[in-house]
């Protein structure tokens with residue numbers, strides 16, 4: 165009486181075990197392309213409102229705003245990009261989901277706000293890493 169039942173259970177267990185399971189961790193290391201935000205696109209769309217975001221200058225951007233290439237020439241460019249929303253002028257118009265506090269109701273952003281996730285900020289920083297730093301000359305040295 166119990167034998168066919170045991171066999172059924174065994175078959176069910178085998179069927180589960182032999183099922184093509186989720187890919188192994190090693191295969192999982194590179195996330196699917198559609199799940200990685202496109203840093204270049206994000207930078208053009210969001211930062212390109214003010215910054216020239218491509219290598220070698222180009223057009224667009226606001227004259228008083230440093231290009232990404234110029235920013236890349238700074239030794240600590242990465243730290244600045246990683247937390248750009250804390251550095252003026254960005255706090256007045258930037259929100260990072262789950263990180264920044266909502267805008268002060270009495271001081272709404274003066275321009276269309278910049279809304280990002282941390283993942284998107286990281287993607288933009290990765291994109292910035294791919295930009296060639298502007299050659300702005302060696303720092304002035306006193307002798």
Ligand code: HEC
Nearest residue numbers: 210211213214215228229230235244245248251252253288
């Ligand atoms: C509305 C215009 C505007 C937008 C949009 C904007 N920026 Fe800026 N950003 C500026 C200006 C102006 C400065 C120069 C500030 C200064 O000289 O103190 C600057 C400076 C920076 C700096 C250097 C800050 C420092 O203090 O060293 C970084 C990094 C930066 N921006 C990153 C970004 C990124 C990344 C984006 C897009 C996600 C972005 N910015 C979008 C106007 C803008």
